[in-house]
Amino acid sequence: MSSKSQNCDLPIHIMEPEPERKRRSVASKLNIARGEPPAFKETASIQEIKRDLRKIREYARDNIASLVGELEINVAKKYPGVKISSARDAAQAAQYIARAGEGTMAVSVNNSAVITQEIRPELINRGFSVSSPYASEYEIGAERVRDYWGLPHLLEKGIAPNFGVSRKLFGLDHTGEAAPVKDYLAVLGVNAISADDGTVFFVQHFHNILRDLQEAKKVFLVVGLDKIAKSREDAAFVAECIGIFGMESMLLGLRPKDKTATGQEAAPLSNITNRELHLIILDNGRSKVIESKFRDLFLCIGCAACNQHCPIRFSFDVDYNWTPRVYLGHYLRGTGNSLDRCLHCQACRVDCPLELDLPSMMWQAKMDRNQPRKLRQKLLGTPELLAKLGSAAGPVANRLVRSKIIRIPMEKITGIDRRANLPKFHARTFRKWFKDNG
Numbered sequence: 521m522s523s524k525s526q527n528c529d530l531p532i533h534i535m536e537p538e539p540e541r542k543r544r545s546v547a548s549k550l551n552i553a554r555g556e557p558p559a560f561k562e563t564a565s566i567q568e569i570k571r572d573l574r575k576i577r578e579y580a581r582d583n584i585a586s587l588v589g590e591l592e593i594n595v596a597k598k599y600p601g602v603k604i605s606s607a608r609d610a611a612q613a614a615q616y617i618a619r620a621g622e623g624t625m626a627v628s629v630n631n632s633a634v635i636t637q638e639i640r641p642e643l644i645n646r647g648f649s650v651s652s653p654y655a656s657e658y659e660i661g662a663e664r665v666r667d668y669w670g671l672p673h674l675l676e677k678g679i680a681p682n683f684g685v686s687r688k689l690f691g692l693d694h695t696g697e698a699a700p701v702k703d704y705l706a707v708l709g710v711n712a713i714s715a716d717d718g719t720v721f722f723v724q725h726f727h728n729i730l731r732d733l734q735e736a737k738k739v740f741l742v743v744g745l746d747k748i749a750k751s752r753e754d755a756a757f758v759a760e761c762i763g764i765f766g767m768e769s770m771l772l773g774l775r776p777k778d779k780t781a782t783g784q785e786a787a788p789l790s791n792i793t794n795r796e797l798h799l800i801i802l803d804n805g806r807s808k809v810i811e812s813k814f815r816d817l818f819l820c821i822g823c824a825a826c827n828q829h830c831p832i833r834f835s836f837d838v839d840y841n842w843t844p845r846v847y848l849g850h851y852l853r854g855t856g857n858s859l860d861r862c863l864h865c866q867a868c869r870v871d872c873p874l875e876l877d878l879p880s881m882m883w884q885a886k887m888d889r890n891q892p893r894k895l896r897q898k899l900l901g902t903p904e905l906l907a908k909l910g911s912a913a914g915p916v917a918n919r920l921v922r923s924k925i926i927r928i929p930m931e932k933i934t935g936i937d938r939r940a941n942l943p944k945f946h947a948r949t950f951r952k953w954f955k956d957n958g
Contacts, residue, residue, distance in 0.1 A: 532720045584818075603797070626704035627706075630732070706736035716752060763823075
Protein backbone atom coordinates (compact mmCIF):
# COMPACT_ATOMS: atom_id res chain seq x y z
CA MET A 521 0.00 0.00 0.00
CA SER A 522 1.41 3.38 -0.92
CA SER A 523 2.08 6.13 1.61
CA LYS A 524 -0.22 8.33 -0.46
CA SER A 525 -3.22 6.09 0.23
CA GLN A 526 -2.35 6.09 3.92
CA ASN A 527 -2.19 9.87 3.99
CA CYS A 528 -5.15 10.73 1.77
CA ASP A 529 -7.70 7.96 2.27
CA LEU A 530 -10.07 7.65 5.20
CA PRO A 531 -8.83 5.00 7.69
CA ILE A 532 -11.40 2.25 8.31
CA HIS A 533 -10.73 -0.27 11.07
CA ILE A 534 -12.71 -3.50 11.31
CA MET A 535 -12.95 -5.21 14.70
CA GLU A 536 -13.82 -8.88 14.92
CA PRO A 537 -14.09 -11.49 17.68
CA GLU A 538 -10.89 -13.49 18.02
CA PRO A 539 -10.67 -17.27 18.53
CA GLU A 540 -12.02 -18.71 21.76
CA ARG A 541 -8.55 -19.63 22.94
CA LYS A 542 -7.73 -15.90 23.03
CA ARG A 543 -10.56 -14.93 25.35
CA ARG A 544 -9.12 -13.16 28.33
CA SER A 545 -9.97 -11.96 31.77
CA VAL A 546 -11.94 -8.73 31.92
CA ALA A 547 -9.15 -7.52 34.19
CA SER A 548 -6.70 -7.65 31.27
CA LYS A 549 -5.88 -4.78 28.96
CA LEU A 550 -8.61 -3.75 26.52
CA ASN A 551 -7.24 -4.30 23.03
CA ILE A 552 -7.61 -0.76 21.70
CA ALA A 553 -5.94 -0.83 18.29
CA ARG A 554 -2.97 -3.04 17.63
CA GLY A 555 0.32 -1.27 17.38
CA GLU A 556 -1.01 1.91 18.97
CA PRO A 557 -0.38 3.18 22.51
CA PRO A 558 -3.07 2.12 25.00
CA ALA A 559 -5.46 4.86 26.07
CA PHE A 560 -6.41 3.13 29.31
CA LYS A 561 -4.83 1.21 32.14
CA GLU A 562 -3.04 -2.05 31.49
CA THR A 563 -5.50 -3.70 33.88
CA ALA A 564 -9.07 -2.75 34.50
CA SER A 565 -12.02 -4.29 36.29
CA ILE A 566 -15.40 -4.52 34.61
CA GLN A 567 -16.61 -1.61 36.75
CA GLU A 568 -13.64 0.51 35.69
CA ILE A 569 -14.37 -0.28 32.05
CA LYS A 570 -17.98 0.81 32.52
CA ARG A 571 -16.88 3.97 34.31
CA ASP A 572 -14.44 4.89 31.52
CA LEU A 573 -17.09 4.15 28.90
CA ARG A 574 -19.60 6.44 30.60
CA LYS A 575 -17.00 9.21 30.84
CA ILE A 576 -16.35 9.02 27.08
CA ARG A 577 -20.04 8.98 26.24
CA GLU A 578 -20.89 11.88 28.56
CA TYR A 579 -18.13 13.97 27.00
CA ALA A 580 -19.51 13.27 23.53
CA ARG A 581 -23.05 14.16 24.60
CA ASP A 582 -22.01 17.42 26.26
CA ASN A 583 -19.75 18.51 23.38
CA ILE A 584 -21.50 17.07 20.36
CA ALA A 585 -21.80 20.34 18.42
CA SER A 586 -18.05 21.00 18.56
CA LEU A 587 -17.26 17.34 17.79
CA VAL A 588 -19.43 17.42 14.66
CA GLY A 589 -17.71 20.59 13.47
CA GLU A 590 -14.30 19.08 14.20
CA LEU A 591 -15.16 15.89 12.31
CA GLU A 592 -16.41 17.76 9.25
CA ILE A 593 -13.31 20.00 9.11
CA ASN A 594 -10.82 17.17 9.61
CA VAL A 595 -12.40 14.82 7.07
CA ALA A 596 -12.63 17.57 4.44
CA LYS A 597 -9.03 18.62 5.07
CA LYS A 598 -7.32 15.25 5.45
CA TYR A 599 -9.37 13.10 3.07
CA PRO A 600 -10.47 15.24 0.10
CA GLY A 601 -11.62 12.16 -1.81
CA VAL A 602 -14.44 11.54 0.68
CA LYS A 603 -17.74 13.21 -0.14
CA ILE A 604 -19.11 14.43 3.21
CA SER A 605 -22.64 15.66 3.89
CA SER A 606 -25.08 16.21 6.77
CA ALA A 607 -28.70 15.05 7.01
CA ARG A 608 -31.25 16.45 9.45
CA ASP A 609 -33.38 13.29 9.21
CA ALA A 610 -33.52 9.84 7.62
CA ALA A 611 -35.59 11.06 4.66
CA GLN A 612 -32.93 13.60 3.73
CA ALA A 613 -30.22 10.96 4.05
CA ALA A 614 -32.14 8.62 1.72
CA GLN A 615 -32.65 11.49 -0.73
CA TYR A 616 -28.90 12.10 -0.79
CA ILE A 617 -28.19 8.39 -1.39
CA ALA A 618 -30.73 8.31 -4.23
CA ARG A 619 -29.19 11.35 -5.88
CA ALA A 620 -25.58 10.18 -5.48
CA GLY A 621 -26.51 6.64 -6.53
CA GLU A 622 -27.33 7.91 -10.03
CA GLY A 623 -29.95 5.31 -10.82
CA THR A 624 -28.46 2.26 -9.11
CA MET A 625 -31.32 0.71 -7.13
CA ALA A 626 -29.65 -2.32 -5.53
CA VAL A 627 -28.51 -1.61 -1.97
CA SER A 628 -26.71 -3.76 0.57
CA VAL A 629 -26.90 -2.75 4.23
CA ASN A 630 -25.37 -3.88 7.50
CA ASN A 631 -27.25 -4.66 10.69
CA SER A 632 -26.61 -1.44 12.61
CA ALA A 633 -29.59 0.20 14.31
CA VAL A 634 -29.26 3.47 12.40
CA ILE A 635 -29.66 1.56 9.13
CA THR A 636 -32.29 -1.04 10.01
CA GLN A 637 -34.56 1.32 11.95
CA GLU A 638 -34.04 4.68 10.27
CA ILE A 639 -32.45 4.57 6.80
CA ARG A 640 -33.69 1.25 5.42
CA PRO A 641 -37.45 2.09 5.58
CA GLU A 642 -36.81 5.36 3.72
CA LEU A 643 -34.80 3.58 1.02
CA ILE A 644 -37.57 1.03 0.52
CA ASN A 645 -40.12 3.85 0.24
CA ARG A 646 -38.03 5.27 -2.60
CA GLY A 647 -38.11 2.00 -4.52
CA PHE A 648 -34.65 0.64 -3.66
CA SER A 649 -34.12 -3.10 -3.51
CA VAL A 650 -32.49 -3.49 -0.08
CA SER A 651 -30.76 -6.68 1.05
CA SER A 652 -28.95 -7.49 4.27
CA PRO A 653 -26.27 -10.18 3.96
CA TYR A 654 -25.67 -10.15 7.73
CA ALA A 655 -25.43 -13.68 9.11
CA SER A 656 -26.42 -15.16 5.75
CA GLU A 657 -23.00 -16.61 5.03
CA TYR A 658 -23.45 -19.61 7.29
CA GLU A 659 -26.09 -22.21 7.94
CA ILE A 660 -27.31 -21.97 11.55
CA GLY A 661 -28.17 -25.37 12.96
CA ALA A 662 -30.65 -26.45 15.58
CA GLU A 663 -28.10 -25.83 18.32
CA ARG A 664 -28.31 -22.05 18.06
CA VAL A 665 -29.00 -20.15 21.29
CA ARG A 666 -32.72 -19.54 21.69
CA ASP A 667 -32.94 -17.85 25.08
CA TYR A 668 -30.77 -16.24 27.73
CA TRP A 669 -30.30 -19.43 29.76
CA GLY A 670 -28.45 -20.94 26.79
CA LEU A 671 -25.86 -18.15 26.72
CA PRO A 672 -22.33 -18.75 28.06
CA HIS A 673 -22.62 -15.71 30.41
CA LEU A 674 -18.94 -14.93 29.99
CA LEU A 675 -18.95 -11.56 31.75
CA GLU A 676 -20.57 -13.09 34.82
CA LYS A 677 -17.66 -15.54 34.90
CA GLY A 678 -15.10 -12.75 34.58
CA ILE A 679 -14.29 -13.62 30.97
CA ALA A 680 -14.74 -11.28 28.00
CA PRO A 681 -14.87 -12.14 24.28
CA ASN A 682 -11.72 -10.77 22.69
CA PHE A 683 -12.33 -8.12 20.01
CA GLY A 684 -9.45 -6.60 18.11
CA VAL A 685 -8.73 -4.72 14.89
CA SER A 686 -8.47 -7.47 12.29
CA ARG A 687 -8.31 -5.28 9.19
CA LYS A 688 -7.14 -1.73 8.51
CA LEU A 689 -8.36 -0.26 5.25
CA PHE A 690 -7.67 3.14 3.78
CA GLY A 691 -10.66 4.50 1.96
CA LEU A 692 -11.97 1.89 -0.48
CA ASP A 693 -8.50 0.50 -1.12
CA HIS A 694 -8.52 -3.23 -0.35
CA THR A 695 -4.79 -3.81 0.02
CA GLY A 696 -4.26 -5.22 -3.43
CA GLU A 697 -6.76 -8.09 -3.16
CA ALA A 698 -8.54 -9.01 -6.38
CA ALA A 699 -12.13 -8.08 -5.56
CA PRO A 700 -14.35 -7.30 -8.55
CA VAL A 701 -16.41 -4.13 -8.37
CA LYS A 702 -20.14 -4.88 -8.52
CA ASP A 703 -23.09 -2.78 -9.55
CA TYR A 704 -24.69 -2.00 -6.19
CA LEU A 705 -24.56 0.56 -3.38
CA ALA A 706 -23.44 -0.24 0.16
CA VAL A 707 -25.07 1.73 2.98
CA LEU A 708 -23.30 1.00 6.25
CA GLY A 709 -23.89 2.37 9.74
CA VAL A 710 -20.58 2.88 11.57
CA ASN A 711 -20.09 1.81 15.18
CA ALA A 712 -17.74 4.66 16.13
CA ILE A 713 -15.74 7.44 14.50
CA SER A 714 -13.00 9.75 15.71
CA ALA A 715 -13.57 13.50 15.42
CA ASP A 716 -9.80 14.06 15.66
CA ASP A 717 -8.78 12.19 12.53
CA GLY A 718 -11.94 10.60 11.07
CA THR A 719 -10.94 6.99 11.78
CA VAL A 720 -13.99 4.76 11.31
CA PHE A 721 -14.61 1.63 13.38
CA PHE A 722 -16.86 -1.29 12.49
CA VAL A 723 -17.65 -4.27 14.71
CA GLN A 724 -18.02 -7.24 12.36
CA HIS A 725 -19.13 -10.74 13.36
CA PHE A 726 -19.11 -12.20 9.85
CA HIS A 727 -17.66 -10.83 6.57
CA ASN A 728 -20.53 -8.74 5.20
CA ILE A 729 -19.04 -5.31 5.99
CA LEU A 730 -15.62 -6.08 4.56
CA ARG A 731 -17.13 -7.46 1.36
CA ASP A 732 -19.26 -4.36 0.87
CA LEU A 733 -16.24 -2.12 1.40
CA GLN A 734 -14.34 -4.13 -1.20
CA GLU A 735 -17.01 -4.70 -3.85
CA ALA A 736 -19.70 -1.97 -3.88
CA LYS A 737 -19.21 0.67 -6.51
CA LYS A 738 -20.37 3.38 -4.09
CA VAL A 739 -20.19 3.17 -0.30
CA PHE A 740 -22.19 5.40 2.05
CA LEU A 741 -21.00 5.46 5.65
CA VAL A 742 -23.82 6.71 7.89
CA VAL A 743 -22.65 8.33 11.14
CA GLY A 744 -25.32 8.95 13.76
CA LEU A 745 -24.36 11.85 16.03
CA ASP A 746 -24.18 9.37 18.90
CA LYS A 747 -21.35 7.49 17.16
CA ILE A 748 -18.85 10.35 17.30
CA ALA A 749 -16.01 10.22 19.84
CA LYS A 750 -13.26 12.73 20.50
CA SER A 751 -10.16 10.67 19.69
CA ARG A 752 -9.19 7.52 17.85
CA GLU A 753 -8.51 5.81 21.19
CA ASP A 754 -11.96 6.75 22.50
CA ALA A 755 -13.68 5.55 19.32
CA ALA A 756 -11.76 2.25 19.43
CA PHE A 757 -12.67 1.78 23.08
CA VAL A 758 -16.37 2.34 22.40
CA ALA A 759 -16.30 -0.06 19.43
CA GLU A 760 -14.67 -2.81 21.47
CA CYS A 761 -17.17 -2.28 24.29
CA ILE A 762 -19.95 -2.74 21.72
CA GLY A 763 -18.40 -6.08 20.82
CA ILE A 764 -17.75 -7.21 24.38
CA PHE A 765 -21.08 -6.25 25.93
CA GLY A 766 -23.14 -7.11 22.86
CA MET A 767 -21.62 -10.44 21.85
CA GLU A 768 -24.16 -12.59 23.69
CA SER A 769 -27.12 -10.54 22.45
CA MET A 770 -25.83 -11.14 18.92
CA LEU A 771 -26.07 -14.90 19.56
CA LEU A 772 -29.73 -14.47 20.51
CA GLY A 773 -30.37 -12.59 17.26
CA LEU A 774 -29.10 -15.29 14.91
CA ARG A 775 -31.70 -16.87 12.66
CA PRO A 776 -31.54 -19.66 10.08
CA LYS A 777 -30.24 -18.60 6.70
CA ASP A 778 -32.80 -17.22 4.27
CA LYS A 779 -32.19 -19.28 1.13
CA THR A 780 -34.27 -16.91 -1.00
CA ALA A 781 -32.30 -13.80 -0.04
CA THR A 782 -30.11 -12.18 -2.65
CA GLY A 783 -27.33 -9.74 -1.91
CA GLN A 784 -23.88 -8.90 -3.19
CA GLU A 785 -23.44 -12.36 -4.70
CA ALA A 786 -26.20 -11.75 -7.26
CA ALA A 787 -25.09 -8.22 -8.20
CA PRO A 788 -23.72 -7.88 -11.74
CA LEU A 789 -20.17 -6.68 -12.32
CA SER A 790 -19.65 -2.97 -12.84
CA ASN A 791 -17.37 -1.40 -15.43
CA ILE A 792 -16.55 1.66 -13.31
CA THR A 793 -12.96 2.32 -12.28
CA ASN A 794 -13.43 5.12 -9.74
CA ARG A 795 -15.37 3.99 -6.71
CA GLU A 796 -16.92 6.60 -4.42
CA LEU A 797 -16.88 6.90 -0.64
CA HIS A 798 -19.54 9.07 1.03
CA LEU A 799 -19.84 10.05 4.68
CA ILE A 800 -23.30 11.10 5.93
CA ILE A 801 -23.56 12.68 9.39
CA LEU A 802 -27.12 11.98 10.56
CA ASP A 803 -29.08 13.82 13.25
CA ASN A 804 -32.64 12.43 12.96
CA GLY A 805 -33.76 13.71 16.36
CA ARG A 806 -30.56 13.01 18.28
CA SER A 807 -29.83 16.65 19.04
CA LYS A 808 -33.39 17.05 20.35
CA VAL A 809 -32.86 14.08 22.66
CA ILE A 810 -29.82 15.82 24.16
CA GLU A 811 -31.91 18.90 24.90
CA SER A 812 -34.71 16.88 26.50
CA LYS A 813 -35.22 15.00 29.76
CA PHE A 814 -34.18 11.87 27.88
CA ARG A 815 -30.64 13.16 27.30
CA ASP A 816 -29.04 10.10 28.88
CA LEU A 817 -30.48 8.05 26.01
CA PHE A 818 -27.76 9.61 23.84
CA LEU A 819 -25.17 7.71 25.91
CA CYS A 820 -26.36 4.36 24.49
CA ILE A 821 -23.65 2.65 22.41
CA GLY A 822 -26.06 0.26 20.67
CA CYS A 823 -24.54 -2.95 22.05
CA ALA A 824 -28.03 -4.50 22.58
CA ALA A 825 -27.04 -5.94 25.96
CA CYS A 826 -30.43 -4.67 27.18
CA ASN A 827 -32.07 -7.39 25.10
CA GLN A 828 -30.49 -10.39 26.82
CA HIS A 829 -33.05 -10.88 29.60
CA CYS A 830 -35.96 -8.84 28.21
CA PRO A 831 -39.07 -11.01 28.74
CA ILE A 832 -41.07 -9.48 25.88
CA ARG A 833 -38.56 -9.50 23.03
CA PHE A 834 -40.27 -12.47 21.32
CA SER A 835 -43.61 -10.68 21.22
CA PHE A 836 -42.53 -8.35 18.40
CA ASP A 837 -42.85 -9.35 14.75
CA VAL A 838 -40.45 -6.82 13.27
CA ASP A 839 -37.85 -6.92 10.52
CA TYR A 840 -35.04 -5.47 12.62
CA ASN A 841 -33.28 -6.57 15.80
CA TRP A 842 -35.61 -5.55 18.60
CA THR A 843 -34.30 -4.11 21.88
CA PRO A 844 -35.90 -2.03 24.67
CA ARG A 845 -33.79 0.89 23.43
CA VAL A 846 -35.27 0.49 19.95
CA TYR A 847 -38.77 0.28 21.40
CA LEU A 848 -38.39 3.60 23.23
CA GLY A 849 -36.62 5.24 20.29
CA HIS A 850 -39.50 4.46 17.92
CA TYR A 851 -41.96 5.94 20.40
CA LEU A 852 -39.97 9.15 20.86
CA ARG A 853 -39.60 9.59 17.07
CA GLY A 854 -43.34 9.10 16.61
CA THR A 855 -42.99 5.86 14.64
CA GLY A 856 -44.23 3.79 17.59
CA ASN A 857 -47.69 4.28 19.06
CA SER A 858 -47.40 2.54 22.40
CA LEU A 859 -45.07 1.48 25.20
CA ASP A 860 -47.68 -0.73 26.85
CA ARG A 861 -45.80 -3.99 26.35
CA CYS A 862 -42.92 -2.98 28.63
CA LEU A 863 -43.22 -4.75 32.01
CA HIS A 864 -40.81 -2.34 33.76
CA CYS A 865 -38.97 -5.33 35.17
CA GLN A 866 -35.61 -3.45 35.19
CA ALA A 867 -33.75 -6.29 33.42
CA CYS A 868 -32.57 -3.94 30.67
CA ARG A 869 -31.19 -1.44 33.18
CA VAL A 870 -29.26 -4.16 35.01
CA ASP A 871 -27.72 -5.51 31.79
CA CYS A 872 -26.84 -2.09 30.31
CA PRO A 873 -23.11 -1.30 30.67
CA LEU A 874 -24.11 2.35 31.15
CA GLU A 875 -26.98 1.46 33.52
CA LEU A 876 -29.46 3.54 31.53
CA ASP A 877 -32.83 3.52 33.27
CA LEU A 878 -34.96 2.67 30.24
CA PRO A 879 -38.05 1.62 32.25
CA SER A 880 -38.23 5.03 33.97
CA MET A 881 -37.74 6.77 30.62
CA MET A 882 -40.64 4.77 29.19
CA TRP A 883 -42.91 5.82 32.04
CA GLN A 884 -41.86 9.45 31.51
CA ALA A 885 -42.46 9.27 27.75
CA LYS A 886 -45.97 7.93 28.29
CA MET A 887 -46.79 10.63 30.85
CA ASP A 888 -45.50 13.36 28.52
CA ARG A 889 -47.99 12.29 25.85
CA ASN A 890 -50.80 12.24 28.43
CA GLN A 891 -51.61 8.77 27.22
CA PRO A 892 -54.56 7.50 29.31
CA ARG A 893 -53.75 4.38 31.32
CA LYS A 894 -55.88 1.34 30.64
CA LEU A 895 -57.69 -0.41 33.47
CA ARG A 896 -55.23 -3.29 33.47
CA GLN A 897 -52.33 -0.84 33.76
CA LYS A 898 -53.96 0.87 36.72
CA LEU A 899 -54.56 -2.44 38.45
CA LEU A 900 -51.14 -3.94 37.81
CA GLY A 901 -49.43 -0.61 38.44
CA THR A 902 -50.52 -0.60 42.11
CA PRO A 903 -49.20 -3.95 43.44
CA GLU A 904 -49.09 -2.77 47.05
CA LEU A 905 -52.79 -1.84 46.99
CA LEU A 906 -53.67 -5.22 45.45
CA ALA A 907 -51.60 -6.97 48.12
CA LYS A 908 -53.37 -5.08 50.92
CA LEU A 909 -56.80 -5.91 49.52
CA GLY A 910 -55.85 -9.56 49.03
CA SER A 911 -54.43 -9.85 52.55
CA ALA A 912 -57.55 -8.25 54.01
CA ALA A 913 -59.73 -10.81 52.19
CA GLY A 914 -57.41 -13.63 53.25
CA PRO A 915 -58.53 -17.19 52.43
CA VAL A 916 -61.54 -15.96 50.46
CA ALA A 917 -59.29 -14.18 47.95
CA ASN A 918 -57.14 -17.30 47.54
CA ARG A 919 -60.20 -19.43 46.73
CA LEU A 920 -61.48 -16.86 44.24
CA VAL A 921 -58.25 -16.59 42.25
CA ARG A 922 -58.14 -20.40 41.93
CA SER A 923 -61.64 -20.51 40.48
CA LYS A 924 -61.96 -20.88 36.69
CA ILE A 925 -65.14 -18.81 36.81
CA ILE A 926 -63.11 -15.90 38.20
CA ARG A 927 -59.89 -16.47 36.22
CA ILE A 928 -61.52 -16.19 32.78
CA PRO A 929 -62.88 -12.62 33.23
CA MET A 930 -59.75 -11.79 35.25
CA GLU A 931 -57.62 -12.72 32.25
CA LYS A 932 -59.63 -10.43 29.99
CA ILE A 933 -59.41 -7.49 32.42
CA THR A 934 -55.83 -7.78 33.67
CA GLY A 935 -54.13 -9.77 30.92
CA ILE A 936 -52.90 -12.39 33.44
CA ASP A 937 -53.11 -15.83 31.87
CA ARG A 938 -55.78 -18.01 33.50
CA ARG A 939 -53.24 -20.84 33.79
CA ALA A 940 -50.65 -18.76 35.68
CA ASN A 941 -49.79 -19.71 39.25
CA LEU A 942 -50.47 -16.69 41.44
CA PRO A 943 -48.98 -16.09 44.90
CA LYS A 944 -51.15 -16.76 47.94
CA PHE A 945 -52.40 -13.95 50.15
CA HIS A 946 -51.81 -14.16 53.92
CA ALA A 947 -53.78 -12.25 56.52
CA ARG A 948 -50.64 -11.93 58.63
CA THR A 949 -48.19 -9.94 56.53
CA PHE A 950 -44.43 -9.84 56.97
CA ARG A 951 -44.72 -6.33 58.40
CA LYS A 952 -47.15 -7.54 61.06
CA TRP A 953 -44.89 -10.48 61.84
CA PHE A 954 -41.85 -8.24 62.09
CA LYS A 955 -43.69 -5.80 64.34
CA ASP A 956 -44.58 -8.64 66.73
CA ASN A 957 -41.19 -10.38 66.61
CA GLY A 958 -38.76 -7.63 65.64
